[in-house]
Amino acid sequence: MGSTKTKQFMAMLKKSLKPCGFISCEERGDCIWVHVERTDLLPMCKTCMATGAVFDSAFVSQNSGKLSNLFTLHYIFRSNELGTLLVVHASGKEFSSLSASTNAAVWDERKIQDLTGMNIVGMTDSRPLIFHPESGYPASNPVGGSVRLKPKSTVYPMQGTEMHGEFEIAVGPVHAGIIEPGHFRFHVLGEQINKMETRMFYLHRGVEKSVEGKTPSDALPLVESISGDESVANCVAFCNAVERSLAIDVPERAEFIRAILMELERIYSHLADLGGMPTDVGFFMSSSRFAALREDMMRLNQQVSGNRFLRGVCTIGGVHRDLDEGTISAISSGMDKFTTRLREIERMTLTSSTFLDRAFSTGTVSARIATDLALVGPGARASGISCDLRKTIPYSVYSRASFNEATEKNGDVLSRFTVKIAEVKESARLIGWLLSNMPEGSLRSKPKTPGKVSERIGIGWAEAPRGGCTFLVELSGDGKIKRMACRTASFRNWRALEKAVLGNIVPDFPLINKSFNLSYAGTDL
Amino acid sequence: MVFESLKFMLDFYPDHVSERSPDSEVREVALLLKQRPLSLFSRSIHVRMVDCGSPNDVELEEGLMMSPRVDAERFGVHFVASPRHADVLLATGPVAQNMRIALIKTYEAMAEPRAVVAAGDGACTGWPFKGSYALAGNGRVDEVLPVDVKVPGNPPSPYQLLAGILKAGMAIDKKRKLQKE
Numbered sequence: 002m003g004s005t006k007t008k009q010f011m012a013m014l015k016k017s018l019k020p021c022g023f024i025s026c027e028e029r030g031d032c033i034w035v036h037v038e039r040t041d042l043l044p045m046c047k048t049c050m051a052t053g054a055v056f057d058s059a060f061v062s063q064n065s066g067k068l069s070n071l072f073t074l075h076y077i078f079r080s081n082e083l084g085t086l087l088v089v090h091a092s093g094k095e096f097s098s099l100s101a102s103t104n105a106a107v108w109d110e111r112k113i114q115d116l117t118g119m120n121i122v123g124m125t126d127s128r129p130l131i132f133h134p135e136s137g138y139p140a141s142n143p144v145g146g147s148v149r150l151k152p153k154s155t156v157y158p159m160q161g162t163e164m165h166g167e168f169e170i171a172v173g174p175v176h177a178g179i180i181e182p183g184h185f186r187f188h189v190l191g192e193q194i195n196k197m198e199t200r201m202f203y204l205h206r207g208v209e210k211s212v213e214g215k216t217p218s219d220a221l222p223l224v225e226s227i228s229g230d231e232s233v234a235n236c237v238a239f240c241n242a243v244e245r246s247l248a249i250d251v252p253e254r255a256e257f258i259r260a261i262l263m264e265l266e267r268i269y270s271h272l273a274d275l276g277g278m279p280t281d282v283g284f285f286m287s288s289s290r291f292a293a294l295r296e297d298m299m300r301l302n303q304q305v306s307g308n309r310f311l312r313g314v315c316t317i318g319g320v321h322r323d324l325d326e327g328t329i330s331a332i333s334s335g336m337d338k339f340t341t342r343l344r345e346i347e348r349m350t351l352t353s354s355t356f357l358d359r360a361f362s363t364g365t366v367s368a369r370i371a372t373d374l375a376l377v378g379p380g381a382r383a384s385g386i387s388c389d390l391r392k393t394i395p396y397s398v399y400s401r402a403s404f405n406e407a408t409e410k411n412g413d414v415l416s417r418f419t420v421k422i423a424e425v426k427e428s429a430r431l432i433g434w435l436l437s438n439m440p441e442g443s444l445r446s447k448p449k450t451p452g453k454v455s456e457r458i459g460i461g462w463a464e465a466p467r468g469g470c471t472f473l474v475e476l477s478g479d480g481k482i483k484r485m486a487c488r489t490a491s492f493r494n495w496r497a498l499e500k501a502v503l504g505n506i507v508p509d510f511p512l513i514n515k516s517f518n519l520s521y522a523g524t525d526l
Numbered sequence: 527m528v529f530e531s532l533k534f535m536l537d538f539y540p541d542h543v544s545e546r547s548p549d550s551e552v553r554e555v556a557l558l559l560k561q562r563p564l565s566l567f568s569r570s571i572h573v574r575m576v577d578c579g580s581p582n583d584v585e586l587e588e589g590l591m592m593s594p595r596v597d598a599e600r601f602g603v604h605f606v607a608s609p610r611h612a613d614v615l616l617a618t619g620p621v622a623q624n625m626r627i628a629l630i631k632t633y634e635a636m637a638e639p640r641a642v643v644a645a646g647d648g649a650c651t652g653w654p655f656k657g658s659y660a661l662a663g664n665g666r667v668d669e670v671l672p673v674d675v676k677v678p679g680n681p682p683s684p685y686q687l688l689a690g691i692l693k694a695g696m697a698i699d700k701k702r703k704l705q706k707e
Binding site: 206 | 575582583592595624626653654659661
């Protein structure tokens, strides 16, 4: 099974117009790893994308030992056809930019430039991203390297349009509501938004650097703190990356418990956005019912895991906590009640002209833009793009579970609302299936003593409520983390917001923002 | 039809806050409410929140604090859009370096007497990112601003947050008395 995917990939490479060389190509930890020369990196990436693979993320790590002045750049692609991830990687000091030809990679490369001080040749936008010139830079590069790009000025250069009669509205970082910080700059003509620029990374806490030198189990609280309502998904993706790199098998029962927690998380996380959209159109009848429903789900979470955010259950090699008979019946009765109440609120919201008038055809993201920016999650599915990692690149128990992927065509606020409603219903159904098929068995495989293999690297992914997240974990010989890199769904989808608001009026911005409901902390890391 | 909607209303009725509640967090809130005298404006507390680095969990709990179950508004707690209108600054953390200036500016915009609540483990101790290059100092809010009330928790529940805000209200009462003297 394993080698067939590699063979398929090789055949696809041969078929492509521009065959290019690679040093090695092997299947390891459910991914295909393609090692290339530095000069071949860009052609290989282009060939991968020509075979239909979608850009997923770009990660950088510093080489160790004698080659510590070099970086390794990993470009990761999702291949739905092969049902796996392609990791194209090369070592070097300086790389040519992929973002010059692939719009989706712009933020990834700006981030790499900030973290390493490395010069990526030919970037379309080389402004600083993570570090804010007015707040100061750290003393050394988070990912090594001796060169440091000093800020050219103490003010961040906004792009602007300088059109005649245009007005600029600056919003943030501290917003009016109960929301995280970020800066939005609107360029408006009258009421209509001509251009919007986002400036993020106010919440940059240095997650990737903070986990370095820790053992994987010590790093779990930090990984769970990447984004509050995606704690479980991020934690599972991180655990999967470590488990793949150390070849640890997770017991069946643990996989089922993880999946149940991930679906519970999807439900409460989606309920927050589903309630938020009616709030932003002033339809409080619906939003307070959603909020009450969410509070009840949080109380169920507390009962299931001991934490309202389901934290502290997943661990490397399994789970810490079992679901006993009482908990299982509490979850299934909770799901029944939830489904009936959700149906009632859904009917109330989707038959109300107050809501429909504002949501229909607002904040449209076309399928072309969604492909161009390689969107993930409900944001992409509302534009008709199939990208549910549980289906396309199955992990854990999802390859056996049967469920439908919700997609819509219009790509507007209403589509995102209906996609999320459909996903929540499907999750409730999936939890029922998981509960009834959960096998008996151990909860955690015994931790293996690290072997003699010097360094290991693994990739983990999971479908978080906001979309797929990808983790790269590199372990050193003593079992400590040498480098962790992470790309959450929010990081991928923020730029879609800039496109979605074009042509809409300013008062619709909160609604459009809420329909994506991206995590600021998950973007900023 | 009417009965149906009434039944539906009961389905999201607010929790009963009493000193005999089985939940210790609810009991604490009930005790605090008893301590603060119910006079015309003395109970109302207007809150401005600033997220300085929390992974949006405390924000979600703040949202649920205003939801029908807990309904903090019935005790006079209200979130306002501008720091100019606020009595209490609710800061979550750990404080990221990039948010430091925004946090200080928000505090300076508030009228006196004012109080600061540090909500969550991150704001109280800098956990789990303490020592990171990207934090302002160790990430504690009290390194940047004078903190009156600390609410630990990962994250604190809506009732714990509510108790923290009520305590901050008492701190403001004290400050007001000192001002008058």
